[in-house]
Amino acid sequence: MAFTGTAIIQPLHSTATSTRSPATSSPFLGSLRSLRFAQPVSSGAVQRRSGAVFAVSEVVKEKKQKSNAVTNNLLLTKEEGLEVYEDMYLGRAFEDMCAQMYYRGKMFGFVHLYNGQEAVSSGFIKLLKKEDSVVSTYRDHVHALSKGVPARAVMAELFGKKTGCCRGQGGSMHMFSAEHNVLGGFAFIGEGIPVATGAAFASKYRREVLNQPDCDHVTLAFFGDGTANNGQFFECLNMAALWKLPIIFVVENNLWAIGMSHLRATSDPEIWKKGPAFGMPGVHVDGMDVLKVREVAKEAIGRARRGEGPTLVECETYRFRGHSLADPDELRDPAEKAHYAARDPITQLKKYLIESKLATEADLKAIEKKIDEVVEDAVEFADVSEAPSRSQLLENVFADPRGFGIGPDGRYRCEDPKFTEGTAQV
């Protein structure tokens, strides 16, 4: 059986039906859902081109393991459940605080929040090792937090302070941390996908060419539905499939690209189908359900680590706020917003943890209190941190700034009050 969207999604649906209400379908994507199980390419084609197949016995074995897990109510352990809850709650509390700080004038430029999409970040990133890499978009604060960048460093970056993870020079859309292998938020949509593909190529090169057999590092490339119509996505799908790179393309399909509906902008709105078209598995998953996201993520990350190649995962999710904090969010249908608000991924996880006796209300309250303090502390830290000096402006911009940023007197040109005058005349 080919490891296509159909094959990978079947076991997940068996867990889904036995653990939660089947009433999860979206009236907004109803037309998509009826098509979701279509076999996108012939299994022979997939087999020939990429070897992206699961042996039948492997699929059957895995289904059995999954159904045992469901019977035992072990979709995740208590420790895993609490870790994921904490991470999702951190994402939400951090973003809510960002909104407050933005409207109080503590942040500059555009700020795009992640509220509603937490199941995707936590569902994938909490399964990674430190050496694995993450590439994000301009909606990047929460990916950085999930990957372990301290809340202080992210908040200070948003405040434009020297203690931020990019010394205050990147701001909201450009989170980066070499230490945590967060390879950047990218404001130009699609720009991060080739960077992620390069990182995955580097892992494979180390393993196969530089003789580092233990290098099983995986890269996650996160991007949106609107971005999935950009050419770089297709170029990278091709290269990743061709070279069987250890990468997972994670599409966060929140149905909107600023004010453009995905259904209006895309010839075939089922993004996951593009995986099999390029010779890699494509999967659609409910991105409001962290347990389902985790199941898909585990399988895709495992495949990549074993050297079996890339996977494309489309997570159907929703953003609870406007495109950015400057967006009054007047275009989306209130019924659509209400539909997804009722499926809040944090509330769903909380319910699951309590009902399955993995946690008590008190356990979760304690986590919430701890995280509220972390976020408060991050704000205080960012607020009292020092601003970067003006001379930092041109650091890390040019390898040799002489002739660009440094004048004949050896000083940064930006420190000369007449620095911009000449430019205007040119």
Ligand SMILES: Cc1ncc(C[n+]2csc(CCOP(=O)(O)OP(=O)(O)O)c2C)c(N)n1
């Ligand atoms: C190359 C490029 N073209 C256009 C834009 C303007 N732009 C900013 S956000 C955006 C929509 C992206 O939507 P999506 O990928 O769905 O991400 P979401 O905001 O929903 O997370 C566009 C077109 C850009 N930033 N970069």
Ligand SMILES: [Mg+2]
């Ligand atoms: Mg979108």
